[in-house]
Amino acid sequence: MKIESIAVSKKKGTPKTRVEEALIVREHGLEGDAHAGKWHRQVSFLTSESIERARECGLEVGFGDFAENIATSGIDWMKIPVGTRLKLGKDVLVEVTQIGKECHARCAIYYKTGDCIMPKEGIFGRVLEGGRIHVGDEIRIFDGSEQGDGRSPEEKEISKRVKAIKERLGKELIILTHHYQRKEIVDLGDFRGDSFGLSQRAAADRSAKYIIFCGVHFMAESAAILSQDHQIVQIPDAEAGCWMADMADKFVVERAWEGLTLVTGPDALLPVVYMNSDADLKAFCGRHGGIVCTSSNAEDALRWGFSRREKILFFPDQHLGRNTGNSLGIAPEEMILWDPHRELGGNSADQIRKAKLILWDGYCLVHTRFKVEHMEEMRARYPGAKIVVHPECTQEVVALADAVGSTGYIVKYVENAPPGSTIIIGTEINLVRRLALECPDRRVVPLHDSLCPNMYKIDLNKLLWTLENLGKANVVEVPDDIRRDAKIALDRMLELAPTQSKANGKRQQA
Ligand code: 13P
Numbered sequence: 001m002k003i004e005s006i007a008v009s010k011k012k013g014t015p016k017t018r019v020e021e022a023l024i025v026r027e028h029g030l031e032g033d034a035h036a037g038k039w040h041r042q043v044s045f046l047t048s049e050s051i052e053r054a055r056e057c058g059l060e061v062g063f064g065d066f067a068e069n070i071a072t073s074g075i076d077w078m079k080i081p082v083g084t085r086l087k088l089g090k091d092v093l094v095e096v097t098q099i100g101k102e103c104h105a106r107c108a109i110y111y112k113t114g115d116c117i118m119p120k121e122g123i124f125g126r127v128l129e130g131g132r133i134h135v136g137d138e139i140r141i142f143d144g145s146e147q148g149d150g151r152s153p154e155e156k157e158i159s160k161r162v163k164a165i166k167e168r169l170g171k172e173l174i175i176l177t178h179h180y181q182r183k184e185i186v187d188l189g190d191f192r193g194d195s196f197g198l199s200q201r202a203a204a205d206r207s208a209k210y211i212i213f214c215g216v217h218f219m220a221e222s223a224a225i226l227s228q229d230h231q232i233v234q235i236p237d238a239e240a241g242c243w244m245a246d247m248a249d250k251f252v253v254e255r256a257w258e259g260l261t262l263v264t265g266p267d268a269l270l271p272v273v274y275m276n277s278d279a280d281l282k283a284f285c286g287r288h289g290g291i292v293c294t295s296s297n298a299e300d301a302l303r304w305g306f307s308r309r310e311k312i313l314f315f316p317d318q319h320l321g322r323n324t325g326n327s328l329g330i331a332p333e334e335m336i337l338w339d340p341h342r343e344l345g346g347n348s349a350d351q352i353r354k355a356k357l358i359l360w361d362g363y364c365l366v367h368t369r370f371k372v373e374h375m376e377e378m379r380a381r382y383p384g385a386k387i388v389v390h391p392e393c394t395q396e397v398v399a400l401a402d403a404v405g406s407t408g409y410i411v412k413y414v415e416n417a418p419p420g421s422t423i424i425i426g427t428e429i430n431l432v433r434r435l436a437l438e439c440p441d442r443r444v445v446p447l448h449d450s451l452c453p454n455m456y457k458i459d460l461n462k463l464l465w466t467l468e469n470l471g472k473a474n475v476v477e478v479p480d481d482i483r484r485d486a487k488i489a490l491d492r493m494l495e496l497a498p499t500q501s502k503a504n505g506k507r508q509q510a
């Protein structure tokens with residue numbers, strides 16, 4: 001396995017210029033390259049075999065034309081899972097973070113080549129250790145044999161310092177980690193869970209002065225709302241947001257509410273907000289008799305809502321709402337989509353009057369990547385395997401799954417599956433890879449690679465920095481009035497009788 005070509009470009013979306021050697025900078029990428037930076041696709045790879053195939057199809061292409069940084073030979077990238085570490089030459093260590101990418105707009109490469117193989121065959125990685133690489137350098141899969149456990153000396157040092165701080169502070173400090181966090185973060189946490197479990201834990205803890213939340217912002221914000229006054233919640237990266245949560249804000253929801261209640265009357269409608277939302281939307285629910293839900297109690301929350309009012313406005317995730325509506329037996333024609341950019345959400349007054357469930361037009365880009373084709377391909381490749389997916393997937397994907405549930409449910413599903421069985425999972429890749437490592441006597445396979453870049457923003461460096469700045473760095477604060485009203489809606493959720501997720505009526509088979 002070796003490096004066949006190295007290429008850099010100053011502008012994204014353009015072919016790259018070949019060079020004989022290059023400097024790769026830690027946590028950045030190739031020096032002077034437009035794709036380098038603080039994100040998870042710092043370096044890109046393509047096999048020279050892929051480029052050759054494109055040539056055989058009649059395209060006049062060469063190294064660098066697909067904007068790949070490094071063309072390789074002798075590696076079947078399709079067999080290399082996300083999370084694999086690769087040594088390039090003597091010094092450089094890269095971790096594979098993504099396989100393939102969405103191509104939203106046709107760029108100069110598409111127009112030059114007539115096609116682009118990067119969306120399917122490109123491999124992307126993050127630089128853990130920098131150094132110089134040259135054409136002809138060897139590429140090796142880094143299995144840790146050189147260093148003991150596959151962690152770089154720097155990572156080991158950071159973990160040691162995190163552990164020392166934890167030991168010094170004892171019960172004064174608690175680190176909560178969501179299931180989508182990287183393995184090295186989860187390993188340092190005190191409690192890992194789904195968003196419901198983590199909010200329960202934040203609400204129950206009385207002894208910690210500092211709660212460090214390794215997850216995305218809406219989760220840390222909910223922990224801050226549920227925590228005690230003497231507790232301080234911090235998030236290692238304040239920029240770790242959620243695309244879906246950004247699809248609804250207070251102003252558009254208030255406008256939708258006004259439009260809807262003009263048609264339904266003030267007492268027919270109740271709001272149910274998914275945990276993946278800003279605090280002021282949870283506060284909106286608190287003020288309007290509504291409730292928060294997570295993917296592990298959406299059914300119970302909808303039942304709770306329907307026992308009080310005739311109709312529910314569910315936001316921001318249309319898919320969790322629709323999958324839950326399906327499992328409660330609500331007819332498709334009684335569920336309508338609310339497009340916040342259109343008059344009456346794109347519905348007639350009559351459709352609104354007939355609807356039971358009004359679904360906000362929001363979605364998760366990580367989960368809507370899973371497609372029916374992936375289900376069919378995996379069923380053919382692994383006959384007898386079980387497929388379990390998260391309810392943020394589309395109803396078409398959920399309909400073909402054996403089981404559906406929250407991240408906590410998926411973890412239990414794999415743990416309870418018989419040894420020797422194969423489980424295919426449709427959720428964020430960090431969780432799937434970790435489960436594969438933790439349950440070696442079961443075969444755990446991703447339905448498709450899909451990484452949440454927001455969850456991925458939290459890393460060891462940022463965790464250590466937060467711990468070295470306790471009470472100061474990235475403190476999550478919620479204004480008092482929002483906190484009070486949001487807590488009403490969150491407390492209603494916590495009071496719901498806990499039941500296992502079984503959206504679409506699919507219970508765990510294992
Ligand atoms: P869970 O509630 O299942 O942990 O999911 C949170 C989430 O953001 C899924 O994308």
Ligand code: SF4
Binds near residue numbers: 216392452453455
């Ligand atoms: Fe948000 Fe989707 Fe990431 Fe979950 S996976 S945090 S819904 S963007």
